[in-house]
Amino acid sequence: MDILIAALGPGLRTASPIMLAAFGGIFTQRAGIFNIALEGYMLVGAFVSVVATYATGSPLVGVSAAVAAVALMALVMAFVVLELGADVIIVGIAVNLLASALTSFLLQVITGGAAFLRAPSGIPDVHLAAVAGVPIVGDLFANQGILVWVSLLLVPIVGTTIARTSLGLRLRAVGEQPDAAISSGVNVRRIQYVAFALCGAICGLAGAQLALGLLSLFSFNMTAGRGIIAFAAVMFGAAKARWVAVAALIFGFADAVANRMQTLGLPVQFVVMVPYVLTIQVLLLVAVPWRPRAKRSALGAAGQT
Amino acid sequence: MADQSIPRRAAVPGAVARSLRAAARPVVAIVLGFVVSGLIVLATGKDPIEAGRALVQGAVGSQSAIAGTLSLATPLMLSALAFAVAFRGSMFNAGVEGQLLIGAFVSAVVGFSFDLPPILHIPLMLLAGAVGGAFWAFLPAIWRVSLRANEIVTTLMMNFIASALTDYFVLYPFRAAGQSGSAIKTATIHESAYLPRIWPPYNLTIALPIAIVCCVIVWYAFRRFVIGYEVRMVGTAPGFASSSGIDPRRRQVAVMLISGALAGLAGASQVGGVFHAFVSPFASNLGFNGVLVALLVGNGPLGIPPAAAFIAALQGGAITMELTTTISRYIVGALTATIIVFVSARRFGWPAAILARIRRARAQQTES
Numbered sequence: 001m002d003i004l005i006a007a008l009g010p011g012l013r014t015a016s017p018i019m020l021a022a023f024g025g026i027f028t029q030r031a032g033i034f035n036i037a038l039e040g041y042m043l044v045g046a047f048v049s050v051v052a053t054y055a056t057g058s059p060l061v062g063v064s065a066a067v068a069a070v071a072l073m074a075l076v077m078a079f080v081v082l083e084l085g086a087d088v089i090i091v092g093i094a095v096n097l098l099a100s101a102l103t104s105f106l107l108q109v110i111t112g113g114a115a116f117l118r119a120p121s122g123i124p125d126v127h128l129a130a131v132a133g134v135p136i137v138g139d140l141f142a143n144q145g146i147l148v149w150v151s152l153l154l155v156p157i158v159g160t161t162i163a164r165t166s167l168g169l170r171l172r173a174v175g176e177q178p179d180a181a182i183s184s185g186v187n188v189r190r191i192q193y194v195a196f197a198l199c200g201a202i203c204g205l206a207g208a209q210l211a212l213g214l215l216s217l218f219s220f221n222m223t224a225g226r227g228i229i230a231f232a233a234v235m236f237g238a239a240k241a242r243w244v245a246v247a248a249l250i251f252g253f254a255d256a257v258a259n260r261m262q263t264l265g266l267p268v269q270f271v272v273m274v275p276y277v278l279t280i281q282v283l284l285l286v287a288v289p290w291r292p293r294a295k296r297s298a299l300g301a302a303g304q305t
Numbered sequence: 306m307a308d309q310s311i312p313r314r315a316a317v318p319g320a321v322a323r324s325l326r327a328a329a330r331p332v333v334a335i336v337l338g339f340v341v342s343g344l345i346v347l348a349t350g351k352d353p354i355e356a357g358r359a360l361v362q363g364a365v366g367s368q369s370a371i372a373g374t375l376s377l378a379t380p381l382m383l384s385a386l387a388f389a390v391a392f393r394g395s396m397f398n399a400g401v402e403g404q405l406l407i408g409a410f411v412s413a414v415v416g417f418s419f420d421l422p423p424i425l426h427i428p429l430m431l432l433a434g435a436v437g438g439a440f441w442a443f444l445p446a447i448w449r450v451s452l453r454a455n456e457i458v459t460t461l462m463m464n465f466i467a468s469a470l471t472d473y474f475v476l477y478p479f480r481a482a483g484q485s486g487s488a489i490k491t492a493t494i495h496e497s498a499y500l501p502r503i504w505p506p507y508n509l510t511i512a513l514p515i516a517i518v519c520c521v522i523v524w525y526a527f528r529r530f531v532i533g534y535e536v537r538m539v540g541t542a543p544g545f546a547s548s549s550g551i552d553p554r555r556r557q558v559a560v561m562l563i564s565g566a567l568a569g570l571a572g573a574s575q576v577g578g579v580f581h582a583f584v585s586p587f588a589s590n591l592g593f594n595g596v597l598v599a600l601l602v603g604n605g606p607l608g609i610p611p612a613a614a615f616i617a618a619l620q621g622g623a624i625t626m627e628l629t630t631t632i633s634r635y636i637v638g639a640l641t642a643t644i645i646v647f648v649s650a651r652r653f654g655w656p657a658a659i660l661a662r663i664r665r666a667r668a669q670q671t672e673s
Contacts, residue, residue, distance in 0.1 A: 080650060267476065272472075
């Protein structure tokens, strides 16, 4: 129990990059794009944020540069997928490999062979003295970085964007009924470009939070599968902002608990598995009602004739 | 928009033309990939020609370099074949990595738990690896056909579960005594399970011919056997397949079992031929690199051995290149990724179409 409470604050912190990347993934997923390049996006975001902060001394510049660079990168990927007709999963695998190789290569060029690059300053924390003494709430919220709050604010923002704005409506139309979208005059390709760009921008934020918010440094392949976990969170939450956030929080806490257990020398592997096992579970549970529903509609169709 | 100004391909007779055309795509992509990564090297103020020379030297510059490249290529062939088999049968197996890990672990257990003559022990160990991999692929396959759970996601997740599970086994129940540090092993497998070398003193084992034979068998089975025909039908025309009485689901499970078995075999070949134990972390990314190899040749089984040798040559050569030219070996990853992007760009005619449009516009200008 102590392990769990002690993991609350760090858990929210480690959950935030996963949550941000997953929010990015919501936009592509809703537009019907199966984007497993979240990992690569996040890694490039982390790299650019640290290098830009290192060069200018300002974490704000670092975060902005990461957002811009990854949005651009996502647009290039969109070009390859949408204009050159490449398979999105295959390009996703290639982008992840490219991100890992290029950031490692450039890291060695910049540092002359060191394993990491330290940023002069990270993203500042918000200290809330009012809740610091309150048991669980204080553990959670007293000292969190600005981007943690941004990620929490994005839950309703992303949710309403998808559910209530015309952009969200078009995204869903493109993802679920592309033919209907085309016949009602939606420019499908433009919407898909927008989805890629938004996904990239938010994943850039995720990378910046991972690098500048958590450790203030960049090291080789520092995302270490978090982009895939974010992708899992999108699947887990069926691309609905609330449930994706819940998934990201569960996965982030699992990560923090695993870290705690590791320092105590306990076997962590079964905790490490949690995100993946839960995601498969949810996929299987969600999948179950499909068959009866399909049968029912088939019966209905038969009844009409 | 069809364009008449692009010259039509000369009619070379059947098979030759087809294989030439199939080879043209990866070759163009490889050339473009080298150009892009050469420019990156140039931008960092190093000499790309020198880098290329060191790369070739390290990959095929000596007998031991060639043996090393072929040894690296062996598991890649099997994992690429694993991906390609599933892909042909309309299943996207993103879990080759995990199936490989489980296969490797199971084969290591068989390798150190039994005392048998080599003639029995080696096949048993390889078989165990294949069964382990097939089991790990069977679960996503059955979820897909019975619950329609997207196999791309489930196989991807199963990779991480396999990695954590084998990590646990190596660190706790199966840890060999007296080890510390970051690389932890199980007990060493018995010598009766070592794969025999085919080119002593180099560490090139019978796994290489086995892998090539697997590629040929799969190629032949897909062309000549009924099961291959059915699997291809399910992959290319599922509606037609099911209306001619072929249950696509059984074929999908079948290809996933074969795919997982090949991935497991790749893992077993690493245990029996290279590490002689299960090592954690296990040689990473063999599964994903296999996917890249398969994609490079459009999932054609006969193209896989040369493609695997090519990717292995890049990886082996990169280490030499880093030592002699101080250019980071990671550039090779960027090179591979660019090649894959260029290969997978289906609309290759796109730049040609633009060029043609420009040419036509020029022609019109000169006319007027």
